[in-house]
Amino acid sequence: MSWELTAADLPDLARGATLLGTGGGGDPYIGKMLVEQVLGTRSITILDPDELADDLFVIPTAQMGAPTVMIEKIPAGFEPTLALRTLEEHLGRQADATMPIECGGINSMIPLLVAAETGLPVVDADGMGRAFPELSMETFAVYGVHGSPLALAGERGERVIIDTGDDDRQMEWLARGIAIRLGGVAHIAEYAMSGAEVKRTAVPRTISMALALGRAIRLAREAHTSPFDAIEATLSTTLYSHVRELFVGKVSDVERRTTDGFAKGRAVISPLDPATHDRFEIAFQNENLVARLNGEVVTIVPDLICVVDHETAEPITTEGLRYGQRVRVLGISTPAMMRTPAALQAFGPTAFGLSEPFAPVEGEVAAAEAASRFTSPAPGAGTNQGARI
Structure with missing residues (x-):
């Protein structure tokens, strides 16, 4: 409607x-x-x-x-x-x-x-x-x-x-x-x-999902409840049904350069507890592409890697990352139509020169169940007849 x-x-x-x-x-x-x-x-x-x-x-x-x-x-x-x-x-x-x-x-x-x-x-x-x-x-x-x-x-x-x-x-x-x-x-x-x-x-x-997400975060803040629970609840009934907290920490280093028409770089996030020696790193090209914990991939494109304020859940863009920010990093699953072999060829890890294979943020079993409910759209003739008249 x-x-x-x-x-x-x-x-x-x-x-x-x-x-x-x-x-x-x-x-x-x-x-x-x-x-x-x-x-x-x-x-x-x-x-x-x-x-x-x-x-x-x-x-x-x-x-x-x-x-x-x-x-x-x-x-x-x-x-x-x-x-x-x-x-x-x-x-x-x-x-x-x-x-x-x-x-x-x-x-x-x-x-x-x-x-x-x-x-x-x-x-x-x-x-x-x-x-x-x-x-x-x-x-x-x-x-x-x-x-x-x-x-x-x-x-x-x-x-x-x-x-x-x-x-x-x-x-x-x-x-x-x-x-x-x-x-x-x-x-x-x-x-x-x-x-x-x-x-x-x-x-x-x-569009309606983005509006629902933004509203849920705001209403949770106003009610002094967890905006992270609100994010998970809002996405649970959508094509993006799995949310996983990847890391909580402080931005300790940001390397960013504008080259070839893109903003490329990485962000390092350190644990809030100085006694913990974990290293969490995100590589980005305009968008976050891969997140690694102690060198091991925890989430990779096309799944979403979202950096947010650790209390308010306000999203932080790659150009907005700053030293000292206290953040949470969320991994969110993408729809099944974005995980087909053809889709992964277009915007999966290899499309960005990453050597690691795609691994769904929610795990292989849950991803397979989601994929079984998706019927890949037939590509048709691919002539774009709606545009070429």
Whole structure:
């Protein structure tokens, strides 16, 4: 069932989306402020993916670039809508709705900004089920919808169309180079598709789940109950049903560098008890990729590695990590559609050059039971007929 999102929902949505973004997706505060400024007292219609007409034309919108750059290079605000209009012009067809490409930080807000400016509804789904650093790392692409043609817009009104056919990695490489030359950040419209393709390839209801998560954390704080119990309870009935506490400690070292259009680095978290000599380390590329305890993998991509404040459960992004922060690290299981062999090839450990194999955070037996309830979407012809007209 469709529902209406208002400005009052944005703080909770930003909090929950940042948790699901596993450290990435861009600064949520900036995105929230941009949407609030345009939306005012109006509302945005959020469409349930199961109720989409098969011929509905959907164009996802997003921001791309290194999160460290986005903190200092705040968008003018018009860029994502310009990217959408540019792709519409190129395709000769107007969008009936927009949608996130990932659920995380600012990229849960960019489609809402477009919706507030254009009146378009937003589909309650996305193509990553979390945040990933590359445009080719989409469930859309895994199950047969390709990103090209892509429209890219800059803060001075620059517009670029990239069309690499079904080569989504080449699309990502070219778009990343342009984003770097625009100062490290750009706004995009890509993966245009039909309503039928959304239902087949997207991770469903991640906007409503992010809103529920953010609200549950806030309400638990207000009631002086555990926000961590609230997170576990909220996720227990979703596709992300397993939550595991990986470590509690203090950030003792952060190495971060912006290179090749990404924020890459690692964070070391030390035990709160100085008598304990455990070493917990997280490696990230925009998002948290792998967590190791004393050199052994405890959680690895595509499962979520979420760093939060150890008391309030406020999510902390990779660019927000600082020496001395007291944190908890949570491991959260991803949906079964993100763990198929094809999905792991697109955004599993080997896609990031990691030598360790994927091991589900909840253990092999529980993961196998979850996978048995999932039927892999048929990729079809993969011609992206909703976009190519």
